[in-house]
Amino acid sequence: MTENHLELVQLINKRLEERNYGSEPKELYDPIRYIMSLGGKRMRPLLVLLAYKLFKDDPETVVDQALAVEVFHNFTLVHDDIMDNAPLRRGKATVHEKWDANTAILSGDVMMVKAYDMLLDAPSNLKQIVRDFNACAAGVCEGQQLDMNFETLATVDESAYINMIRLKTAVLLGFSLKLGAMLAQSSKEDAELLYDFGVSIGIGFQLKDDLLDVYGDQTKFGKQVGGDIISNKKTFLLLKALELANEDQRKQLDYWLGLETFDAVAKVEVVRAIYDAIGIEALTKAKMNEYFDHGFSDLEQLGIEEEKRTSLKRFAEYLIDREH
Structure with a gap:
């Protein structure tokens, strides 16, 4: 990756660390914080910001919308791991292994809801964005x-x-x-x-x-x-x-x-x-x-x-x- 790419990834990771998904019950929200902390390439939110930068120079204003894509992606991983009975994700225990399948399903559901929350603050084209999403x-x-x-x-x-x-x-x-x-x-x-x-x-x-x-x-x-x-x-x-x-x-x-x-x-x-x-x-x-x-x-x-x-x-x- 170039220096520009790494700067955008740092911006994405910083915002992810600051993100508050919810607090109680912690059994619902701890798995979300866990899966989102496991890293990954952050390829999808990076693509959002790279595409945005083709037309405008203030990508920091749309980081939350970029994160919506990353939260959705990780939601699919949580549920896919249950279907595949996978024990590991990025070298760590999968959510259903660390907690249980029911918790993983429910936490995944909340992740989908949170992804919509992040999209709702889009500065423009909200209806088309939600339709395409x-x-x-x-x-x-x-x-x-x-x-x-x-x-x-x-x-x-x-x-x-x-x-x-x-x-x-x-x-x-x-x-x-x-x-x-x-x-x-x-x-x-x-x-x-x-x-x-x-x-x-x-x-x-x-x-x-x-x-x-x-x-x-x-x-x-x-x-x-x-x-x-x-x-x-x-x-x-x-x-x-x-x-x-x-x-x-x-x-x-x-x-x-x-x-x-x-x-x-x-x-x-x-x-x-x-x-x-x-x-x-x-x-x-x-x-x-x-x-x-x-x-x-x-x-x-x-x-x-x-x-x-x-x-x-x-x-x-x-x-x-x-x-x-």
Whole structure:
């Protein structure tokens, strides 16, 4: 990240530390303070402020609206962790593990309410902001349901997978950028271009995450490399391999996918060898770069000077080049 990006992240984190979500009962509000204190990239509120800065120079005036996106994002993580029965989030106990599932559900519900509270102080375009936020929030839930549906299907085609990650991950990035533009009272055309840019970058971002899970550096990735293979997660890599595998490769994939007990290291090695033979890494990179290129094309069409686009472009390039 650039110095400008880090300054904005510091502004976001400072406001988060000052934020009062509520006090009593503490069993309701302590989990909110806990999940919001676990850190993270703060990518979504940063995108709000970067988009705002394309048009205006006082991002400190809309930090609370940017935080609304971060609170909503963490609300989805609290509920997703319950659905996935996940024990850890950012290396710490998940809310439902530290407290219990009922507490996590209720605290998550309050987080959603608090996100609306933060949006209500928007200096302009409030009705459109809330309408677009609602569409985004519903889309995220639709994406999560599709992801759960995929768990029971033998295979999923590429277009269905791309649509799922578009909803589950990318539309929130698109909304974050559009929110920044709307707060700055940009033209509708520029707001939509930023939304489209964010969605394309978001799809590429998730494909990069799929790729890093298999081919990332363990010391940099921050979680177990090969975790998606171990859990039979239907990522782009697995779906493409199932589509392109020859008869012998398909038999091996079906065998390892069907095992309930297995040597995790051996499974990762065998499946990754099949990916290597088919060329899955290169195919995933090509698809990922297709979406990144489309996103940058949208960014170039913005009706603003090239110099003002630089900070947002550099952050997108940082996401593309990341190794964790």
